[in-house]
Amino acid sequence: MFNALVVEKDEASGETAASVRQLALEDLPEGEVTVAVEYSTLNYKDGLCLGSGGGLVRRYPHVPGIDFAGTVEASDDDRYAPGDKVVLTGWRVGEAYWGGYAQKARVKADWLVPLPDGLDTRSAMAVGTAGFTAMLAVMALEDHGLVPGKGPVLVTGAAGGVGSVATAILGHLGYEVAAVTGRPEQEGYLRELGAARTVAREELAETVKRPLESETWAGCVDAVGGAMLARVLGQMIYGGSVAAVGLAGGTQLPATVIPFLLRGVNLLGIDSVMQPFDNRLRAWRRVARDLPMDRLEAMIRPAVLGDLPALGADILKGQVKGRVVVDVNG
Template sequence: MSFKALIVEKDEAGTTSASVRTITGDRLPDGDVTVAVEYSTLNYKDGLCLGSGGGLVKSYPHVPGIDFAGTVEQSDDPRYAPGDKVVLTGWRVGEVWWGGYAQKARVKADWLVPLPEGLSTRDAMAVGTAGFTAMLAVMALEDHGLAPDRGPVLVTGAAGGVGSVATAILSHLGYEVAAVTGRPEQEGYLKGLGATRIVPRAELAETVKRPLESENWAGCVDAVGGAMLARVLGQMKYGGSVAAVGLAGGAGLPATVIPFLLRGVNLLGIDSVMRPYEDRVRAWSRIATDLPLDRLAEMIRPATLGELPELGAAILKGEVRGRVVVDVNA
């Protein structure tokens, strides 16, 4: 069994390089299920793994790709049989375990989720880890009382992968969505996803001395972190929640505890990597019903394995809009 894979290698000087190679199945890691991969995606972590590794990749040669969708080819686990359609996100696949940037993958059965009815494997990877994370964020906000009649919901980093899907989902569910972006040229794109208001990034990027400002937002999906997250916390309505999903603006949080103490604001951490199976099934079921496929199509930029090294560098610079869907067989 031979197949194509995007292999990242590191030389003695510590320099990495990535290229598409033909390899044999005996190089795949041990696992319960072998999947014929059909589609993968590009995420910020993938950009790191395609380049320096960002401390995520532990050994080389390596196959990145933190998510994939495809068809079971062989299974030693009774939960899956040849022909089953499956999705994988997280579990450090594509980081410490060979991932989805190949025509074949071998993984543990516990890491897989059945593909929900109504979604194709291409749809699933248009969603990918970014969209899965976005849905987890929306679910967490709802679980903490968010409803459309509570007021507008802010989405930071809205033109990115998580932000794009969060904007589309929230709009479809009837929320008024305010989309934050530092790229004015993306206004039409974001309004097409359902945003009703565009907030320039500069309006929220500066830290202010006041711990509380006017109560503007009933909820927030934050992919930026840093000073912007601190600023947003001070603008939340009483009892509002922020779902923190990323750190594009930095890992620090120059905030005070005042929003938590005086307004009962909730800061909800969203992890998609080690999420339990039941949560994964619930989130994918919601994606199949609450993410309009026509808006999903607006986010997609198709790509091949050979284009990924260049796209990986671009996503680290914030130059990738929406979702990159990788056809590993193209």
């Protein structure tokens, strides 16, 4: 028997409730690899799945947790053997499939990545899906010509999970990071992560009629979308790129094509869920090399399974800073 955070739904009322329960190995779904989970994290999608499901959960009872790290316990796949350290993000695990909010998980071997040298399971989940997405964004910007010294790099939603890790990575790599936040009290936190300066959210939140403004940003990791993304596109330097990772500000994009046509601006979509294995491995190796662990530690808020229902509600309200690392055995 093992502990798991299980979300159940009352079919009559439609209400859901999450609680820690004991499950047996035979309760786990099919898969080639059984993992003894050590750590998971809390993400916005987890907050949805801990509550009403947000349309993400297919069937109940359900075990959320869109990422986890742990040790292989049993494997029917030659790529993994008992004792191997592994990490999982994406593939709709924790949404359509049972996830990491349990002491055991059983998944497809194709969904796993070997834990790279330089990371343990706790630090891997301090990175988690948010940090993995941040590294994909940085890699995409670099692949499109971003280098230190080209100009300041904007990070929107900088105090959130993706923004925090993006700020730390970019700062460590020598970029001049301008961190956007709507919470002035986070300035010290963001500077500790590596931001050279902060930008008040209000400065970028207003839609302007001009399709182009002064060339300001060499690159941008954008977790907000909406009107802010439209505004930022008009402020990019010639040939600059924006890596879009989120939609905290909405799904609409009230922009024109002028920045793309007159300044050669690139809008790069970043998806972490269905990334192919080779790019996943590349990203995790870059995380191990380029994310300073001391800065990562400053982001961590520890939690256990029983804390998650309340934290899930908090993250949906924008009240969670940095990275929540869940010790599923705590």
